[in-house]
Amino acid sequence: MRSRMSLTLGRPAAGAWNGLVLLARALCAAAVLCALTVARAPASGLAEPRGEVILTITGKITHTNSRGAARLDLAMLESLGSERIRTRTPWTDGLALFEGVLMRKVLAAVGATGRSVLALAINDYQAEIPATDFDRHRVILAYRKNGRRLTIRDRGPLWIIYPWTDKKALRNELYYVRSVWQLKELVVR
Amino acid sequence: MMRRWLNPSYLALSMGLVVLAATAFLMLSGIQRDITQAERDFRGNLVWFATRIDYDRVQLLNELNAMTSRNPPATGNEFARRFDVFWSRINEAGSGVMGQSYMTLPGAAQAIARAKTLLQLIESDAVDLKPGDVERAARIRPALNALSNPLQQVVLQSVQRQADLAVGRRAKLRSRFWQAIVLFVAAFLTAGTLVVLLYVEKQNVAKLRDDLEQRVNQRTRELGRINKELQSANNNLRDFAMIASHDLQEPLRKIRSLANMLSKDLGALASDDSRYALDVIEESAVRLSSLVAALLRYSRLSNAQIMLESVALDSVVSQICEDLDEQIEEAGALVEYDALPHIMADPVQLRQLLQNVLVNALKYRQKERGCRIRIAAHENSAGVTVTISDNGIGFSEEYNEKIFEPFQRLHRQGDFEGTGIGLTLCAKIAERHGWNLSAEGRPGKGARIILDIPKENLRDAA
Numbered sequence: 079m080r081s082r083m084s085l086t087l088g089r090p091a092a093g094a095w096n097g098l099v100l101l102a103r104a105l106c107a108a109a110v111l112c113a114l115t116v117a118r119a120p121a122s123g124l125a126e127p128r129g130e131v132i133l134t135i136t137g138k139i140t141h142t143n144s145r146g147a148a149r150l151d152l153a154m155l156e157s158l159g160s161e162r163i164r165t166r167t168p169w170t171d172g173l174a175l176f177e178g179v180l181m182r183k184v185l186a187a188v189g190a191t192g193r194s195v196l197a198l199a200i201n202d203y204q205a206e207i208p209a210t211d212f213d214r215h216r217v218i219l220a221y222r223k224n225g226r227r228l229t230i231r232d233r234g235p236l237w238i239i240y241p242w243t244d245k246k247a248l249r250n251e252l253y254y255v256r257s258v259w260q261l262k263e264l265v266v267r
Numbered sequence: 268m269m270r271r272w273l274n275p276s277y278l279a280l281s282m283g284l285v286v287l288a289a290t291a292f293l294m295l296s297g298i299q300r301d302i303t304q305a306e307r308d309f310r311g312n313l314v315w316f317a318t319r320i321d322y323d324r325v326q327l328l329n330e331l332n333a334m335t336s337r338n339p340p341a342t343g344n345e346f347a348r349r350f351d352v353f354w355s356r357i358n359e360a361g362s363g364v365m366g367q368s369y370m371t372l373p374g375a376a377q378a379i380a381r382a383k384t385l386l387q388l389i390e391s392d393a394v395d396l397k398p399g400d401v402e403r404a405a406r407i408r409p410a411l412n413a414l415s416n417p418l419q420q421v422v423l424q425s426v427q428r429q430a431d432l433a434v435g436r437r438a439k440l441r442s443r444f445w446q447a448i449v450l451f452v453a454a455f456l457t458a459g460t461l462v463v464l465l466y467v468e469k470q471n472v473a474k475l476r477d478d479l480e481q482r483v484n485q486r487t488r489e490l491g492r493i494n495k496e497l498q499s500a501n502n503n504l505r506d507f508a509m510i511a512s513h514d515l516q517e518p519l520r521k522i523r524s525l526a527n528m529l530s531k532d533l534g535a536l537a538s539d540d541s542r543y544a545l546d547v548i549e550e551s552a553v554r555l556s557s558l559v560a561a562l563l564r565y566s567r568l569s570n571a572q573i574m575l576e577s578v579a580l581d582s583v584v585s586q587i588c589e590d591l592d593e594q595i596e597e598a599g600a601l602v603e604y605d606a607l608p609h610i611m612a613d614p615v616q617l618r619q620l621l622q623n624v625l626v627n628a629l630k631y632r633q634k635e636r637g638c639r640i641r642i643a644a645h646e647n648s649a650g651v652t653v654t655i656s657d658n659g660i661g662f663s664e665e666y667n668e669k670i671f672e673p674f675q676r677l678h679r680q681g682d683f684e685g686t687g688i689g690l691t692l693c694a695k696i697a698e699r700h701g702w703n704l705s706a707e708g709r710p711g712k713g714a715r716i717i718l719d720i721p722k723e724n725l726r727d728a729a
Contacts, residue, residue, distance in 0.1 A: 169363035201323055201352045230351030231358065260352060 124188065127151035132235045133184075133219070137196075137266035140189030148188040152221060152235075158183045161218050165243040168254055169233075176239045178220035181212040185266070192266035197238060197258040200230060206267075207238070207256045215248065216241050219261070233259035276464050283457030290450040297443060301436075313372060313425035316365050321418040323353045328411045331396075331404055339398035350393045357382045372424040378417035385410040505566055512563035516556060523552040558674070561688035565673065568695055573613040580607035580653065583614070584642055587622045591629070598629045600638035607644045608651055611724045612700060620696045620704075621655070623689040624716050628657035631714070650722040656715040662708035670706050700724065 124143040129151035136147045143149055158179045166173055185195070190209075198204045211217055220239045221228055228234025237259040240248045330349045333340060340346075360379045361370045370376055389410045392403040526548045533541065584604050588595065595602060602625070610617075625640065632638035636658070644653045662670065671694040674687040690706075693716075697704035701724060708714035 167363065168365060169359070171362050200348050201319075201356075202326065203319075230348055231355045233355055233359070260355070 124148050125154065127154060129153055132221075133261065134263045135184075135188050135190070135266065136263065138190060138192040139266050140191065141187065150184075155179045155184065155219065155221065158187055161216065163216065163218055163220070163239055163241045163244075165239065165241055167239070167242065167257070169259075173243070175224050176218065176220035176237070177222040177225075178218035178236070178239065181217045181219055181238070184219060184264075185209070185212065188266075190266040194267050196265040196267060197256070197261055198263040198265065199258050200260040200262045203258060203260075205256050205258050211240075211253075211256065215245065230260055236261040276460055276467070280457060280460040280464065283453050283460055286453040287450065287457055290446055290453060294443065294446045294450060297439070297446070301439060301443075312429075313365070313369055314422065314429050316369050317372070317375075317418070317422040317425040320356050320360065321415070321422060323349075323356045324411055324414055324418060327353045328408070331407055331411070334396060334398050335401050335404045341398070343396050343398060346396055347394065350390075354386055354390075357386055369421075369425070372421050372428065374417060374424060375421045378414070378421050381417060382414050385414060505569055508562060508566040509570075512559045512566065515559045519552050519556045519559065523549060523556070526552065558686050558688075561686040561692075565688055565692055565695065568616070568619075568692060568699075571616075573616065573699055575611045575613060577609050578612050578614050578617055579609050580617075580644065583618050583621060587618065587625055591622070591625060594626070594629050598632055598638045600629055600632065600640060602640045602642070604642035605644065607642070607653070608646070608725065610651065610720055613696075616696045616700070620693045620718075623693050624655050627689055628655065628659060628714070631657075631659040631661075633658065633660055633711070649719065651720045651725055653718040653720065654715055655718075656713060658713040661710050661712050661714050662706075663710055664708070666708070667706055670708075671704065 124141045126143055127149050131149045131151055133150045133155065134147055135150070139148055141148060156179070160177055161180050163176045163178075164173055165176065181195075193209050195207045195209060196204060197207060207217075218239050220237045221235060223232060223234075223237075226232070228237060238257050238261060240253050240257060242248050242253070327346075327349045330346045334343065334346050357379060360366055360375075370379070389407045392406050396403045396407070526545050530537070530542070530545045530549070533545075537545070581604060584602075584607065588602050628640045629638060638657065638659065640655065640657045642653070642655050644651055671690050673691040694704050697718065701721060703719040705717045705719075706714060707717065
């Protein structure tokens with residue numbers, strides 16, 4: 079089975095795009111660095127999850143609570159601050175209010191240093207997302223939709239949501255394929 | 268103008284432009300539509316969507332097999348998650364843009380409805396399934412297998428629709444191709460017509476220019492010829508005037524001398540009538556002689572070359588006054604003049620001009636009061652104006668211009684002597700110098716002769 083990622087359309091003109099990517103990467107690296115200093119302050123490692131683990135982060139990260147991995151439960155994600163996005167999606171009907179945590183905060187919390195993130199879903203779907211996305215857009219890991227916890231049956235427990243309704247530029251396949259639902263793992267690369 | 272626009276080239280150009288604009292519009296709007304359609308096609312990528320549903324069924328089945336294998340997993344968590352994934356696929360199948368497209372595929376609605384029913388049937392078994400629970404697994408497996416065919420059929424339908432879309436897109440691309448060909452041909456024709464029009468226009472302009480040049484040359488030649496003819500006629504006329512006036516003097520002299528001789532011979536014998544007749548003949552001859560002499564002067568003046576030099580006006584006036592000493596005294600006249608400027612002029616002709624004017628002023632004085640002549644000059648933006656005014660008998664305004672015509676006399680012969688050529692000569696001299704001579708007069712109030720000398724004919728006294 080080919081991943082949905084393989085259906086990604088060609089990227090915009092290479093020259094301008096590369097320039098943007100470089101700039102965005104630089105910004106992202108700066109953001110991650112700043113976040114690192116903050117995140118490091120409380121403890122050397124990451125707290126242990128108390129509830130059910132709903133997200134595992136591996137790859138280029140500095141803060142872990144398991145062998146080379148950061149395992150997070152809902153409470154840990156919620157403690158990073160919540161963000162709301164009211165948007166339409168191509169898979170749901172009407173406007174929906176998604177609530178979750180900003181991706182950049184999650185990555186900062188685990189001391190991520192990579193340039194991209196591979197998102198893996200329970201249903202074996204996977205998509206690679208450039209780290210610049212999280213810096214330029216308000217991308218969240220949604221755990222609630224219209225005030226209700228997302229279950230696997232509602233495409234939960236975590237769903238990567240972009241603010242499509244706010245930004246027209248995001249309403250295309252490039253970003254739709256990055257909206258991974260039933261997310262279980264992030265690999266920072 | 269109408270004919271110009273009816274010209275076939277312009278017609279072709281207009282048509283080319285219209286076709287060009289229309290095709291370009293069609294193409295651009297078509298391409299815009301294609302882009303929108305392509306986006307919709309992708310979002311409605313039904314093959315992907317349909318395949319994912321069956322994929323999740325197969326994964327669930329695989330996990331079910333694992334649960335009943337010899338080495339089953341420690342917990343049933345993974346199976347439960349897979350079940351929920353499949354459950355969400357089936358229950359959310361009709362939502363969103365893609366879901367709506369999916370449901371329009373033949374057999375999709377039925378397949379999904381069947382799946383929902385079967386899932387509800389096996390839900391309790393699936394939730395409670397523990398590793399190694401063969402009994403529950405045996406109830407779940409047939410339901411999942413039963414969904415295989417309908418879901419696969421929908422996948423095939425989605426492939427078919429995708430193929431149809433591809434065919435439609437190819438047809439559209441082909442029509443775009445032909446539109447591009449039309450656009451190209453129209454552009455080519457339009458450009459070609461433009462080039463032809465420009466070429467023709469250029470030729471026309473060149474031809475017009477040549478025509479114009481030829482006409483100008485012809486006119487110039489004609490004017491040159493006419494000028495030459497005029498000059499020759501003028502010369503002939505001048506020669507004629509000179510020869511005539513010269514040759515006329517001879518018979519006139521004979522008339523005068525013979526009339527004189529006749530008068531002496533007849534002496535006392537002559538009757539009063541005869542004496543009167545002889546006197547008239549003699550006087551007439553004298554007068555005619557002076558007229559011919561004046562004509563000769565005029566003719567010579569026209570031929571004479573002008574030798575320009577800087578001349579002090581006041582010294583010229585003072586010389587004239589010396590020359591006219593007797594006449595001034597006889598008239599009891601007073602000639603006044605201010606400091607006068609230097610001008611560029613032929614000294615002889617300038618002197619003749621001023622002298623004629625002064626003589627006229629002395630001649631046409633009022634007998635009963637003292638004659639006063641005043642010569643003044645003042646500068647203005649155009650040059651210098653010299654005025655010679657007197658308090659003589661003057662003349663009526665209607666003669667302001669006539670006064671300069673040859674042999675014009677405003678008075679009877681008996682009242683004032685003269686040939687009537689004096690001011691004509693003055694006008695001729697002024698004209699040849701590029702000056703303007705005019706006259707103003709009022710009967711009994713004197714006359715004023717005005718000489719306008721343009722700036723370029725002046726020379727600073729310094």
